[in-house]
Amino acid sequence: MALQISRGWSMPQINAALDSIGQNQLGYCIKDWQRDGAANLLSGNDVLLLIETGAGKSSLFYLYALARPSEVVIVVSPLKLLEKNLVDRLKSLKIRAACLNADSLIHAQQDGRDIWRECARGEYQVIICSPERLSSDEMDKLLALPQFQTRVGVVVVDEAHLIPVWGKEFRTAFNAIGSLRSRLRSSTVFLALSATLIPGKPTESVTHSLGLAGPRFCYIKRKCTRSNLYIIIRRICHSISTATFGDIEWIMFEIELRTEDDILLMKKTIIYVDNIAQGYRLTLYLRSLLPQNLRHLGSKIIRHIHASTCSKCKEEALAEFSRTDRLSLLRYIVASEAFGSGVDVGDIFRVINLGTPRDANSALQRGGRAGRKIPKGELIVYVNARTWDGVQQHLGLLDRRNSKRAKTQDSDSSENKISICSYFRRLLEAHMKRNCLIQTIQEIYGDDPTILRDEVGSSRPSRRRHDGALKIRRSAHRGPGRMTKEITAKAQALLLELVTDLWLCTPATSATQFEGPDAYMSAEKQSLLVKHIRDLETPGQVRCVLGTDWPYWETHQDQLNAEIQQIRRSVVQDLQANYLKRQAELQKKTSSQLARGPDSEYNSESDVTSAGSDSSDSESIDVPLADIMQATEPCEHSETHQSERLIIRLPARSKASQLVDTTSTQH
Structure with missing residues (x-):
């Protein structure tokens, strides 16, 4: 009873x-x-x-x-x-x-x-x-x-x-x-x-x-500050009003995706956007970055949830995202506020807020979805470039050597242009001053500041977090896209040939005369070199991979570094060729879809910034333009959907010049 x-x-x-x-x-x-x-x-x-x-x-x-x-x-x-x-x-x-x-x-x-x-x-x-x-x-x-x-x-x-x-x-x-x-x-x-x-x-x-x-x-x-939430604030450097999203495409390259098993290694992430059209464009772009052999699973790996998504789709997405048996392919959700407050999925690792949040509460509520039942979570807030530069100018931190940014802020009279929540501005200023973000949040919410500093993230975290002891700085000239199986295999073959040649040139001793090239450089070290090959710009980076205890530095350092640079150049050239080929395929696919009409999936990577807009202004503005279409995505529960006008920007050169009225069944 x-x-x-x-x-x-x-x-x-x-x-x-x-x-x-x-x-x-x-x-x-x-x-x-x-x-x-x-x-x-x-x-x-x-x-x-x-x-x-x-x-x-x-x-x-x-x-x-x-x-x-x-x-x-x-x-x-x-x-x-x-x-x-x-x-x-x-x-x-x-x-x-x-x-x-x-x-x-x-x-x-x-x-x-x-x-x-x-x-x-x-x-x-x-x-x-x-x-x-x-x-x-x-x-x-x-x-x-x-x-x-x-x-x-x-x-x-x-x-x-x-x-x-x-x-x-x-x-x-x-x-x-x-x-x-x-x-x-x-x-x-x-x-x-x-x-x-x-x-x-x-x-x-x-x-x-x-x-x-x-x-x-x-x-x-009680305390409102999450001690296990690593908070990162970044400036938006690419327009988010187009079909591509250069600032967050890195999340598609954290894991070397080759098979379906690799999908399960992707960290569960929610990406919050400001509106439906922006979310739709982002979803299509992230799916386009999947390897060719996994793109047919794009709608299972990355889903878009918003206010007009049918209730059954929302329930299915939440149920699939909530699975903790590591068998769920759903790893990324692009969402509006409809997937915000109260969502309780224990193993979400990362939350990304794309665009300046309307207030500090909104950003921290969204960030609260991460790290609920796992040791650490991550909140990344991307701030509009004008807002970022305006606050920097107010603090006297704006880099005057960047003439374009400085002139933009001078002409904008930034003090009158910055219109953000005062509490979020405090967070942004704390980040720029290299103050502790957690301490600032404690002050905002009136928490007792007793959390130890080593339990929380730095207020100036690195751009990326790396696991393991080996840390190689990402090169600015590493080539676009991901290392495919073919490019990796070619790099492995070239490196093995190099190792074999160097081994044959090495005088044998009584201890090494019966050993092979693996004794000269282990397979593990060769794999590490191939893994980081596109970033190995300096001899010091090669030494970091092989270790200072490698016995052949004095005799083979110059030749090894020169040959590795040759392999690196070959890899970067192959990556560039693959990228151009993929761009051409996507452009051809887009043209074909435009010719067929609005029922096909829009997936262009072209620069579609509208005429007269400033590409440095990364705020998304979805308004009816001269070249627009209504995009749809299939749903098994079409009878539960309601009509929805979804406006997607197209390149100015496209032939689609009218809005086609149809019922959107987009996830």
Whole structure:
């Protein structure tokens, strides 16, 4: 029989009962702050809980629902994607739950059910809905029923930091959540949850909107800073308004992709973009960088999730991305805010924010998806070039030797042009001043600065992180693209020929006369040379690969270095030839697709910057141009999609000069 915590119990009794529920029904020992928060709710107090992402904030209303199974918990969730997962999680705890969204209501109607009536009859302990659904006529009717109203024990506002952000213009229903108090009993309590609610005006806005004040209000503040999140801030150097994305293409070359097994070595990554069209172009470009033999798996390796993606596609993508058995091919998700707050996938390694974030909260919330159940995670924020240079100029750090950047900022009057969140500006300035980013974040969120410096990333991290002891600087003249099997095999053959020739020229001794070339240079060292061949510009780099203890430096150093440079030049030439060949193939494919119409996949790598736009300005602006088309991507659930106008830029020379109206079924 389920334990029922009465309203008349003392705090020690409630705490003991919560510990029992945690052990027996949740399967773990609850933490002090979880016990404190749930006990305050059960005692009739409103609670505002601020704690880092991934800490387990939702456990507070799990505990409430398990402690008082006869009462109803209303959860206000900002994203529909999270609702079904929350329902499944609650059902696993034997808590009856339902989400009130368009999809669930339609499916219930098709099954001959009425979810609103089921809620009125008390069939669900937890009801999940959006702020917009909360203010609907159907919810008004449900809340007006006395028998339902008396059962509502707690209203949970998830991601409460969105109230002052989205409630102003984007989703005004967020501002109306607090009005629910007037429609419920005075004994109903409110629980607000956030990981990135900044002290001061943002917090005051939330407490005022939800009516959190007085002696019956409990404010629980834990640290909001993630000590295992490595934060990197970079300047965008290439336009993100075109069909190519030079700043982040490196993620496709971290792993030498040869077979399907290599795909599983790619680190799970979410790339957040500003709009659907930008995400679509990025998705196609990243897929085009896959090796030829793996491109047929492109839609399984890299997916695009946004607000107009059908609910079934979102659920499938989240389920596939959540797999931890290392058999999932889905490694990269390009996403909008629809795949943002609340997504709980334990083994995401990296989050990339492409473009200046609207505020610090947004960037850190997105970054909170990384490193949740693995030792380390990574957040990379790419900042618009004008914003970056404007802040640098304000700090007196802009490189005046770069005449183009300096003149651009001088003509822009940068002080009037920089319009970013003041908190994110603090982060950007800290990065440029080489201050610790974690310490700056602690100051922003009012955390106790007790995290050790060696537990967090540097505020000026290197461009790339490398594993292992061997570190070779990437050459600026390493050639485009990846090392194919053919190029690698050719380099191996040339190096083996070189090693054999040098070995034959080496006087034999009694100890070496019966040994082969492998004794001169091991197969392992040869493999390392081939692996780094395109970056070996100097004798010092070759010495770094072979090690200072290689016994033939004095006799063969000059000849070895000269021949390795010959091999390197051959490799770079082959890479350049492959790149030009691929460019020609893609151009031919694009021309063919344009001739066939808008139903084919757009995959051009041409420079498609619109006429009159400044390529140095890397902000994406997706507006109807003279040359546009509507691109689509096939979906197995086409009946669940709604019409969507997706505008994709094309080269000015293309023949597509009209917008073709069709129903987009893009992931």
